[in-house]
Amino acid sequence: MEITNIGVLGAGVMGSGIAQVTATGGFDTVCYDPDADAVERAREHTTTGRYGIDRGVERKKLTPEEGAAAKERLRFTDSFEEVAAVDLVVEAVPERIDLKIKVFRDLDAAAPPGTILASNSSGFPVAAIAAATERSGQVLTWHWASPAPVMKLAELVRGPDTTDETVAAVVDVATRCGKNPRRRGRFPDQLGLRGEPCVLRGHPRGPAGGPGGRG
Numbered sequence: 286m287e288i289t290n291i292g293v294l295g296a297g298v299m300g301s302g303i304a305q306v307t308a309t310g311g312f313d314t315v316c317y318d319p320d321a322d323a324v325e326r327a328r329e330h331t332t333t334g335r336y337g338i339d340r341g342v343e344r345k346k347l348t349p350e351e352g353a354a355a356k357e358r359l360r361f362t363d364s365f366e367e368v369a370a371v372d373l374v375v376e377a378v379p380e381r382i383d384l385k386i387k388v389f390r391d392l393d394a395a396a397p398p399g400t401i402l403a404s405n406s407s408g409f410p411v412a413a414i415a416a417a418t419e420r421s422g423q424v425l426t427w428h429w430a431s432p433a434p435v436m437k438l439a440e441l442v443r444g445p446d447t448t449d450e451t452v453a454a455v456v457d458v459a460t461r462c463g464k465n466p467r468r469r470g471r472f473p474d475q476l477g478l479r480g481e482p483c484v485l486r487g488h489p490r491g492p493a494g495g496p497g498g499r500g
């Protein structure tokens with residue numbers, strides 16, 4: 286599946302940076318947050334902020350044209366339906382399992398059948414989040430490092446049902462966003478790759494921290 290547009294759920298520290306990166310990477314990106322102040326802060330972070338697009342242009346990481354195009358591809362919304370109506374949603378809401386489960390349930394109901402749902406959770410098992418949906422094959426963790434516009438780390442954690450197609454599509458997006466993903470096989474958790482620039486780790490049939498990683 287080819288991803289062309291991306292939704293980011295949550296415009297906080299991580300969500301704003303993720304949205305900036307995916308827009309800069311060439312994806313039409315819409316970022317949703319129910320808090321209007323968070324959206325205003327995100328607009329600032331992604332443009333004039335320390336790691337924002339304008340600074341990227343000043344530091345010659347981007348040409349002025351690339352910066353302008355990235356800004357054009359990035360928009361913010363207060364419509365949940367709009368953020369769900371994309372090819373890939375990256376969730377970056379606060380780290381509370383009840384909230385993650387609720388937003389994944391709502392995303393599953395609102396998103397088109399083919400949409401991939403990724404969580405930036407730092408620690409919750411992807412299996413628990415995927416179980417809130419009817420599309421567990423299209424759910425995975427994409428854990429970003431902070432600050433997202435700078436750090437190359439892109440940990441992809443698959444759940445028990447995550448399909449190879451889902452992983453491949455997200456690896457492609459991560460690559461196009463400059464995150465250097467490495468594909469290491471069906472159960473890459475067994476390879477002990479933690480700390481690589483992009484790590485594809487396995488599903489958490491085992492306990493958190495045990496074989497299969499924290500999931």
Ligand SMILES: NC(=O)c1ccc[n+]([C@@H]2O[C@H](COP(=O)([O-])OP(=O)(O)OC[C@H]3O[C@@H](n4cnc5c(N)ncnc54)[C@H](O)[C@@H]3O)[C@@H](O)[C@H]2O)c1
Pocket residue numbers: 294295296297298299300317318319320323376377378379380381388405406407408428429430431
């Ligand atoms: N901060 C980090 O260094 C870091 C690094 C990696 C992963 N993470 C993970 O990323 C996620 C987000 O962390 P953060 O630091 O960006 O948090 P944050 O508090 O800065 O931002 C969270 C945003 O989500 C918004 N939000 C709340 N409920 C929402 C909802 N129902 N729908 C959409 N948006 C909603 C809030 O208004 C807020 O703007 C967490 O799961 C965290 O564990 C954080």
